[in-house]
Amino acid sequence: METIIEADIVSQDNEAREKALKADYAALGEQLSRRGIAIDDILARVRAFGVAIPSWGVGTGGTRFARFPGVGEPRDIFDKIEDCAVIQQLTRATPSVSLHIPWDKADPKRLKQAAARFGLSFDAMNSNTFSDAQDQKLSYKYGSLSHADAAVRRQAVEHNLECIEIGRTLGSKALTVWIGDGSNFPGQVNFARAFSRYLDAMADIYAGLPDDWRLFTEHKMYEPAFYSTVVQDWGTNYIIAKELGPKAFCLVDLGHHAPNVNIEMIVSRLIQFGKLGGFHFNDSKYGDDDLDAGSIDPYRLFLVFNELADAEISGAKGFEPAHMLDQSHNVTDPIESLMLSAVEVQRAYAQALLVDRDALATFQDDNDALMATQTLKAAYRTDVEPILAMARLESGGAIDPVAAYRRAGYRQKVAHDRPAVASGGGGIV
Numbered sequence: 001m002e003t004i005i006e007a008d009i010v011s012q013d014n015e016a017r018e019k020a021l022k023a024d025y026a027a028l029g030e031q032l033s034r035r036g037i038a039i040d041d042i043l044a045r046v047r048a049f050g051v052a053i054p055s056w057g058v059g060t061g062g063t064r065f066a067r068f069p070g071v072g073e074p075r076d077i078f079d080k081i082e083d084c085a086v087i088q089q090l091t092r093a094t095p096s097v098s099l100h101i102p103w104d105k106a107d108p109k110r111l112k113q114a115a116a117r118f119g120l121s122f123d124a125m126n127s128n129t130f131s132d133a134q135d136q137k138l139s140y141k142y143g144s145l146s147h148a149d150a151a152v153r154r155q156a157v158e159h160n161l162e163c164i165e166i167g168r169t170l171g172s173k174a175l176t177v178w179i180g181d182g183s184n185f186p187g188q189v190n191f192a193r194a195f196s197r198y199l200d201a202m203a204d205i206y207a208g209l210p211d212d213w214r215l216f217t218e219h220k221m222y223e224p225a226f227y228s229t230v231v232q233d234w235g236t237n238y239i240i241a242k243e244l245g246p247k248a249f250c251l252v253d254l255g256h257h258a259p260n261v262n263i264e265m266i267v268s269r270l271i272q273f274g275k276l277g278g279f280h281f282n283d284s285k286y287g288d289d290d291l292d293a294g295s296i297d298p299y300r301l302f303l304v305f306n307e308l309a310d311a312e313i314s315g316a317k318g319f320e321p322a323h324m325l326d327q328s329h330n331v332t333d334p335i336e337s338l339m340l341s342a343v344e345v346q347r348a349y350a351q352a353l354l355v356d357r358d359a360l361a362t363f364q365d366d367n368d369a370l371m372a373t374q375t376l377k378a379a380y381r382t383d384v385e386p387i388l389a390m391a392r393l394e395s396g397g398a399i400d401p402v403a404a405y406r407r408a409g410y411r412q413k414v415a416h417d418r419p420a421v422a423s424g425g426g427g428i429v
């Protein structure tokens, strides 16, 4: 398997850090064993954990106001796959790439070869009916799958079926549908009729889904429509998954909720009724800010993973969540942000595995609110960095991914081949 960063650079950087890591790992192992936890079990689970990288995440993002291009940005999907390969080489936490059609449209055989070179696979396919592609016959300005005009809905359905076809060639096993449909004015759209049209169109897409595929629908409270969106909240999303059938699941994007919404409880509800499809990880302060996972509220990320670890450990039926990062990197090197975000997601998972679930259940039964919450805090306060670093080292990655990445000078190197993009226009990616 090919790697992009020179192996010598990674191993030299690791050698300088390995002694300290081993000491820290042994100390943490001792501490955890006093709590009845075998550190190697946690290590094995962390090593098996992966989060997908969205192809659009490796480009520099922007806001509605402007986009300030970065240096050495990927020119096409093949450059994007190389950037994803760097992230996986150094973190060993991101084994797959999630494509977006039509942005990443290319010969599927070439795409497959490009990913296989670096041992990457393809995660869920993402369709796009929230913007108009070049040469597209009918516009999505007033909606796509819920559009008043049947011809527009048909075009949107066909596009999704095409995404499935491309995904089949690539070995993908899921389609994620997020639509921008909604309204900006009270009265603009009849809520019930628009939702009925959406459900009918989704049923046509569902009918084209291979037996071993899953269909993920993603809710979003607002934006691009600012008064109402057709797939607004997790309740609507649950209805969709329930109406469509057993291959349909709900995707939770952490940024697609109102501030302060109890997302971990939504996660629990979806798990309880077998409809949690997976996550788009990011963080936010005010809205759909698309900030780096765990950068604003790492405790919330932990609480989400507390629900996931609980489901995993208790063997919840049909529990197989798909994990993906979905962020916009406006002021950082996207590769660095994605590496650290993948590590943050792993960190929340490792911390959640440390929760003493028997003690927690007892405190809950005894109505001991203080000790119940302290049980969660005890896990959250544990510095699991030695486990994460050891997982990377043992899997062939870097103890300190950002240090190794900077030492390799990857961004400066690719800047030579990838000319600066002049675009200063708006553009959320």
Ligand SMILES: [Mn+2]
Binding pocket: 218, 253, 280, 326
């Ligand atoms: Mn998303």
